[in-house]
Amino acid sequence: MKGITLNLSKKIILLVSFGIIFTLVVSYALTQYLYENFYVHNVEESLNQQGKNIAKEYKGGPITPEFINKVEDYDRIAEGDIFVTENPRELGACLPFDVDYQALITDEERNRLLIGESVTKQGYEPRFDRQVMAVIVPLLDQKQLNGVVYLYLPLSSITEAFNEVRYILLFMGLLFINIALIIGKRLVNRITGPLRRMEHVARQLALGNFNEKVEVTSRDEIGNLGAALNHMSTALEEVDQRRRDFLANVSHDLRTPLSYIKGYSEAMIEGVVTEEEQKKKYLRLIHREAGRLQRLVHDLLDLAQLEGDSYPLNLMPLSLAQLIEDTMGKYEPFLQEKKIGLILDLDFDVIVFADEDRLEQVITNIVDNAIRYSPENGELKMVLTQRNNTCTLTISDTGEGIPPEELQRLGERFYRVDKSRTRKKGGSGLGLSIVKQIVFLHKGTIHIDSVLGKGTDVSVTLPLYDVNVAD
Amino acid sequence: MFRRRSLLLITFIAIIFFLSGCQFKTFQQVPDQDSVIAVANVRESSVSFINIETGEQLAKWKLEVSFTRVLLMPDNKTLMIYGRQNPDVTFINMSTGKLKQWKLGEGISNAVLSADQKMIYFAERNMNKVLFYDLEGEKKGEVEVGESPYTMIPTPDYQSLIVYHLNGASLSIIDLKTLKVKTTLTTNDNPMGGLYIAQTNELWVGGHGAGAEPEQNISVFSLSNGQKKREFPAQVMPVDFLTMDDKNAFVLSHGNNTLYRFDIPTGNETGRLHLGANPLGLAAGKKMLYVSSYDSNQVFEVDPVTLKVTNTFNVGSGRLQIVVREGVGT
Numbered sequence: 001m002k003g004i005t006l007n008l009s010k011k012i013i014l015l016v017s018f019g020i021i022f023t024l025v026v027s028y029a030l031t032q033y034l035y036e037n038f039y040v041h042n043v044e045e046s047l048n049q050q051g052k053n054i055a056k057e058y059k060g061g062p063i064t065p066e067f068i069n070k071v072e073d074y075d076r077i078a079e080g081d082i083f084v085t086e087n088p089r090e091l092g093a094c095l096p097f098d099v100d101y102q103a104l105i106t107d108e109e110r111n112r113l114l115i116g117e118s119v120t121k122q123g124y125e126p127r128f129d130r131q132v133m134a135v136i137v138p139l140l141d142q143k144q145l146n147g148v149v150y151l152y153l154p155l156s157s158i159t160e161a162f163n164e165v166r167y168i169l170l171f172m173g174l175l176f177i178n179i180a181l182i183i184g185k186r187l188v189n190r191i192t193g194p195l196r197r198m199e200h201v202a203r204q205l206a207l208g209n210f211n212e213k214v215e216v217t218s219r220d221e222i223g224n225l226g227a228a229l230n231h232m233s234t235a236l237e238e239v240d241q242r243r244r245d246f247l248a249n250v251s252h253d254l255r256t257p258l259s260y261i262k263g264y265s266e267a268m269i270e271g272v273v274t275e276e277e278q279k280k281k282y283l284r285l286i287h288r289e290a291g292r293l294q295r296l297v298h299d300l301l302d303l304a305q306l307e308g309d310s311y312p313l314n315l316m317p318l319s320l321a322q323l324i325e326d327t328m329g330k331y332e333p334f335l336q337e338k339k340i341g342l343i344l345d346l347d348f349d350v351i352v353f354a355d356e357d358r359l360e361q362v363i364t365n366i367v368d369n370a371i372r373y374s375p376e377n378g379e380l381k382m383v384l385t386q387r388n389n390t391c392t393l394t395i396s397d398t399g400e401g402i403p404p405e406e407l408q409r410l411g412e413r414f415y416r417v418d419k420s421r422t423r424k425k426g427g428s429g430l431g432l433s434i435v436k437q438i439v440f441l442h443k444g445t446i447h448i449d450s451v452l453g454k455g456t457d458v459s460v461t462l463p464l465y466d467v468n469v470a471d
Numbered sequence: 472m473f474r475r476r477s478l479l480l481i482t483f484i485a486i487i488f489f490l491s492g493c494q495f496k497t498f499q500q501v502p503d504q505d506s507v508i509a510v511a512n513v514r515e516s517s518v519s520f521i522n523i524e525t526g527e528q529l530a531k532w533k534l535e536v537s538f539t540r541v542l543l544m545p546d547n548k549t550l551m552i553y554g555r556q557n558p559d560v561t562f563i564n565m566s567t568g569k570l571k572q573w574k575l576g577e578g579i580s581n582a583v584l585s586a587d588q589k590m591i592y593f594a595e596r597n598m599n600k601v602l603f604y605d606l607e608g609e610k611k612g613e614v615e616v617g618e619s620p621y622t623m624i625p626t627p628d629y630q631s632l633i634v635y636h637l638n639g640a641s642l643s644i645i646d647l648k649t650l651k652v653k654t655t656l657t658t659n660d661n662p663m664g665g666l667y668i669a670q671t672n673e674l675w676v677g678g679h680g681a682g683a684e685p686e687q688n689i690s691v692f693s694l695s696n697g698q699k700k701r702e703f704p705a706q707v708m709p710v711d712f713l714t715m716d717d718k719n720a721f722v723l724s725h726g727n728n729t730l731y732r733f734d735i736p737t738g739n740e741t742g743r744l745h746l747g748a749n750p751l752g753l754a755a756g757k758k759m760l761y762v763s764s765y766d767s768n769q770v771f772e773v774d775p776v777t778l779k780v781t782n783t784f785n786v787g788s789g790r791l792q793i794v795v796r797e798g799v800g801t
């Protein structure tokens with residue numbers, strides 16, 4: 001196995017060649033068989049028939065000269081050689097005595113002739129010194145073997161008849177092999193060509209080159225494989241793009257607060273600021289930026305954990321309405337500051353099976369957004385309903401809204417509608433990603449509806465706590 | 472457990488018995504008082520005994536080995552059975568069915584008794600020799616002769632043994648005193664069968680013929696001068712000769728299935744009979760002649776006077792030879 005490694009095309013060519021050779025050998029054997037069975041059999045049969053016809057003329061008693069003459073006449077027109085012998089020596093009468101004479105027939109043949117059977121043989125006959133096909137028909141008078149009719153045909157004349165066919169067969173066979181090989185090679189190239197192309201593309205993909213694509217020419221398995229490879233290439237390209245974006249985002253979001261911190265602290269170390277009031281302001285700025293960094297790192301960590309395979313959720317049955325009320329209590333000052341009115345319409349029967357802290361994080365993130373992206377004097381409305389086995393929490397604001405074409409991409413990490421990263425409305429774009437992930441972990445769904453300039457509805461649907469299942 | 476062991480023992484004994492059975496085999500007996508013909512059925516390796524009077528088959532010996540010929544011993548009871556491919560010469564006593572064997576080696580194609588019935592002459596074809604044995608199985612000598620010795624005719628004066636060379640065209644005359652070949656005569660090809668006529672010191676020689684030419688004649692040689700005197704027709708292939716008296720000679724020509732009767736002094740044909748299919752064996756009883764037909768599996772009883780078939784027996788396959796044993800009762 002170690003020595004030879006054949007590529008696919010060679011294997012297929014080999015297989016095809018084997019197949020062709022096998023077919024040829026079989027068909028040759030078959031023609032030989034047919035030749036044996038039909039042609040030779042036919043000759044044998046005709047010799048036999050002639051012999052029987054002649055033997056019918058024999059009416060018993062000694063063989064007469066007239067009978068011999070008749071056979072000689074017949075011999076002149078017949079296909080093979082025919083003769084009659086009445087010579088007891090030729091008929092093997094002396095065989096029991098072991099006399100040194102090669103009779104025309106053997107003891108065994110004589111025995112068959114004696115019971116009236118005719119003998120057919122094929123092979124070398126020393127009497128004629130060549131290969132013959134011979135039929136011996138007995139001329140019996142009761143138990144006496146008075147003579148035999150011996151009919152024979154040199155085998156060469158039989159094989160000659162077949163030789164012509166053999167040459168045609170050979171020529172056809174060679175032609176067939178050639179044609180089959182050419183066609184086979186084409187076929188193999190058609191199969192392996194795309195495969196080689198795919199191999200090339202896959203190698204390019206490994207090198208990070210996503211521009212090379214497989215040309216899909218057929219709708220068969222290989223075509224499908226090519227299409228799948230192309231699809232994979234596109235997907236990989238996207239992933240790669242997102243990875244780059246992510247890195248750019250992270251580094252950007254890290255760099256900005258860092259440069260603030262560095263700048264202000266430098267100013268203070270070099271003693272540029274002397275006033276106590278000014279120093280305090282700088283320190284506050286440094287503190288704010290450090291907090292921003294802390295939040296960013298915290299969010300990233302959270303997200304990485306949530307996206308991991310087995311994030312441990314601390315699940316328990318809990319009243320969602322209660323959780324919302326408790327959480328919103330903490331928002332009182334902010335709402336008042338922004339003069340935003342809060343309307344709660346909560347169904348207190350709703351029990352979900354969830355991780356309390358995580359669910360609070362969901363509410364916080366959504367409410368954060370609603371407050372952050374709303375002008376003053378807005379309104380925040382939270383409705384909790386249940387239907388069938390699910391409950392839905394809809395959080396509506398009267399804020400700036402989101403353009404419809406952006407809705408699709410909300411929830412991607414670092415994705416923000418306002419790409420210019422002004423510090424005023426400065427989120428990092430991770431909030432909704434975290435929400436999405438948590439909701440997903442709770443087997444729920446999230447849906448965002450928004451009208452630009454009017455406001456945004458964020459609906460989170462979660463499965464209700466099912467007592468039967470939980471127990 | 473015990474029963475199984477005893478079963479095993481019985482089987483074992485049975486096997487031993489079966490194996491050794493060949494050694495102690497005895498053959499069906501043929502009563503001494505019956506006159507029988509013993510027919511050698513060489514194709515099926517058996518000897519059949521047929522009661523001449525009743526035509527009934529008295530016994531059939533099935534032999535394990537192949538053989539071609541048989542010879543009735545002087546005791547009129549023992550049949551010697553032998554063949555070219557068989558290294559043993561087998562003697563079976565007809566009245567006891569017991570068997571004994573001599574080891575002579577392969578190649579024994581023919582055997583005859585000496586004129587005084589005290590010796591057996593064996594024609595040995597592989598070494599081209601004639602072997603001399605007494606009736607006890609002791610070898611008394613051997614003589615080298617020409618190719619394929621077959622027909623052997625001892626002269627009634629105990630002086631000579633005439634030996635034909637079947638696959639040649641000659642015969643040797645052995646001097647029985649010196650055990651040396653004293654004369655060699657040229658004959659027709661493939662000589663077989665013949666008669667020594669003591670009155671005229673003549674030898675009639677039959678045969679198969681040369682090559683594809685079947686023998687048509689009987690050649691007559693004068694043993695006084697070794698010259699061929701004449702020949703007379705006996706178509707086709709006369710190979711079996713017999714006399715019952717000084718007057719008539721019977722000759723069987725197997726080529727055209729004919730039994731001839733010749734007048735001995737003149738060599739004139741006095742009668743003929745067509746019978747059988749490739750008849751190869753001729754033997755005489757006290758009154759009747761017997762002819763075996765190789766291809767048709769028959770034995771014919773022929774009246775030597777009328778030359779008519781008086782009886783036909785059917786048994787065995789491929790009868791090459793017959794011998795007649797006259798019973799003590801008749």
Ligand SMILES: Nc1ncnc2c1ncn2[C@@H]1O[C@H](COP(=O)(O)OP(=O)(O)OP(=O)(O)O)[C@@H](O)[C@H]1O
Nearest residue numbers: 369370373401416417418427428429430431432456
């Ligand atoms: N209620 C809303 N009204 C208008 N725009 C919104 C609203 N909620 C989200 N957005 C838009 O979607 C973007 C992504 O929100 P997300 O909460 O994921 O990030 P962020 O708020 O910018 O930052 P973070 O929440 O991580 O501090 C926001 O930048 C904002 O443009």
Ligand SMILES: [Mg+2]
Nearest residue numbers: 368369427431
């Ligand atoms: Mg946010």
